[in-house]
Amino acid sequence: MNQREKEEYLREYAILKAQGKPFFPYIIVKDGVMMIVVIGTIMLMSLTLGGELTAKADATTTTYAPRPEWYYFWAFELLKVIKPPELVGLATVGIPTIAMILLFLLPFYDRNPERHPLRRPLATTAGIFVISAMALLSYLGAEAGAPSQVNIDPPASIAAASHEDQVRWEAGRRLTAQSGCGGCHKIGPNGNDGPGPPLTEIGDRLKEGAIRETMINPTLPMPSFRELGPEALDEMAFFLSTLKSSGAAEGGH
Amino acid sequence: MAKFKILPSPPAAVRPQPKRPDDPTVDDGFVDKAKDAGISAADWVDERTSLSGTVRWVMFRPIPKGTNWFYTLGTATMVAFINQVITGMVLAMYYEPSASRAYESMKYINNEVFLGEFVHGMHRWGSTVMVLLVFLHMARTFFFGAYKYPRELNWVIGVALLVLTLAMSVTGYLLPFDQRAYWASVVAMNIAGNAPFLGPFTPPAALGGPDVTAVTLSRFYIIHMMLIPGLIIGLISAHLYLVIKLGTTAPPWIRADKVSGDLKEHDA
Ligand code: HEM
Numbered sequence: 379m380n381q382r383e384k385e386e387y388l389r390e391y392a393i394l395k396a397q398g399k400p401f402f403p404y405i406i407v408k409d410g411v412m413m414i415v416v417i418g419t420i421m422l423m424s425l426t427l428g429g430e431l432t433a434k435a436d437a438t439t440t441t442y443a444p445r446p447e448w449y450y451f452w453a454f455e456l457l458k459v460i461k462p463p464e465l466v467g468l469a470t471v472g473i474p475t476i477a478m479i480l481l482f483l484l485p486f487y488d489r490n491p492e493r494h495p496l497r498r499p500l501a502t503t504a505g506i507f508v509i510s511a512m513a514l515l516s517y518l519g520a521e522a523g524a525p526s527q528v529n530i531d532p533p534a535s536i537a538a539a540s541h542e543d544q545v546r547w548e549a550g551r552r553l554t555a556q557s558g559c560g561g562c563h564k565i566g567p568n569g570n571d572g573p574g575p576p577l578t579e580i581g582d583r584l585k586e587g588a589i590r591e592t593m594i595n596p597t598l599p600m601p602s603f604r605e606l607g608p609e610a611l612d613e614m615a616f617f618l619s620t621l622k623s624s625g626a627a628e629g630g631h
Numbered sequence: 632m633a634k635f636k637i638l639p640s641p642p643a644a645v646r647p648q649p650k651r652p653d654d655p656t657v658d659d660g661f662v663d664k665a666k667d668a669g670i671s672a673a674d675w676v677d678e679r680t681s682l683s684g685t686v687r688w689v690m691f692r693p694i695p696k697g698t699n700w701f702y703t704l705g706t707a708t709m710v711a712f713i714n715q716v717i718t719g720m721v722l723a724m725y726y727e728p729s730a731s732r733a734y735e736s737m738k739y740i741n742n743e744v745f746l747g748e749f750v751h752g753m754h755r756w757g758s759t760v761m762v763l764l765v766f767l768h769m770a771r772t773f774f775f776g777a778y779k780y781p782r783e784l785n786w787v788i789g790v791a792l793l794v795l796t797l798a799m800s801v802t803g804y805l806l807p808f809d810q811r812a813y814w815a816s817v818v819a820m821n822i823a824g825n826a827p828f829l830g831p832f833t834p835p836a837a838l839g840g841p842d843v844t845a846v847t848l849s850r851f852y853i854i855h856m857m858l859i860p861g862l863i864i865g866l867i868s869a870h871l872y873l874v875i876k877l878g879t880t881a882p883p884w885i886r887a888d889k890v891s892g893d894l895k896e897h898d899a
Contacts, residue, residue: 398695399693404642446815488779
């Protein structure tokens, strides 16, 4: 805005103010009604939804699929869209940082003196686009649900194996499901497709030992599952190493 | 146009009407005496603080015509924040920020304290409402072009408030120290730790070590109940000061009626 536009705005604004009403007692009524609505809504939500707790925090049993507050779903979904691991760092922190800087500086690069949304097509379109994208991503995030199941039938090699191996395989499947791997990995028909790679055919890519090692010393953002203990890690690695493209990973169970 | 009229005067509807001594309704009864006592008490304070000028400046400021319900979203956000402060203080009376006691103290609040779960729920859901309202209020100011001259600085303060509000929800999430809290924080920190440049330093700095532990809990607690609320209160004060100083915008589709000659302040 140049000097003339600034003065024009201030002049118009002074007239609008002169033609308006004093805050007290005319405008404050609306604010008062809004205050009651807000407090009423919060009380109602508290009464109907309560303040329930999940089980006590336990670093050794990872039976909880971490889920963020629903208003972060969109950010979590965004994470899944961006696949290449070297970009994940950029996406998780880079995109929010850039978005915040753009938001902070908005008044300084948007120099259009117009204020009416229809006479600022670029700004209005960008605003609607961002809101729609966030709404869509939030919806997708909510749809995905908490993935804490792995429904895979034993592959032929296991079906033919000893009873002991079958029990170990079943234990590994259950542990994998409970440990929240599905929060970041797709496993057969279950789990989220990202930010981690799908594990449906992980046996093609990694040997049992390498899978075990990944769970102990993973690449961020995957948390370490060292705390589960050697026995559980063995069983899970055994289970995952049997997931191969030849046969196994069809839905079922 | 002389500029001697600095403070807005009360609108006629609420302006006090001094009574004349020969007015038959003057009876010097209890009500009048109480009124006089109130006035002289207010005068006493005003003589020592000059607060009445501020009150006039805040309460009788002119609001442009066309102001609608969208303009209540800022107040709504503030009410949600005040709700968080009050319910948060009640929770803090019982909450113990130690890894071994945090969960038990939250359980105690829910099950034993009178109206405990209600207050806990109001804090829990109040945070959701506040985040939602901050976004709605921001969208309002965005689409109304209210961030433009001369209100640029207030937009910048607003974005800082948005960041701090989100930081409140992240630090608060860990405090019950239940499974949801613990694992959400572990993942959040892993994500932050993955950032370029500063990433590797974030978890040690935020958590007080490589993992989410008791140190993390007391750190998040202090950040959640002292540091950020202090900053938010300071910034809201600055935000509201500018709102009152600059006045709120009129909706962008409202045009001023043509006025002839000099314009006067509202004088209904
Ligand atoms: C804790 C959070 C906040 C509180 C309590 C708050 C409070 C308020 C209040 C009471 C007003 C008066 C007008 C109205 O209600 O619309 C206002 C105006 C304003 N706020 Fe906020 N606000 C907050 C956050 C934000 C954010 C996140 C932004 C934008 C990034 C923002 C930008 C503005 C602007 C530009 C105005 C001037 C609007 C106008 O004159 O029409 N505020 N704020």
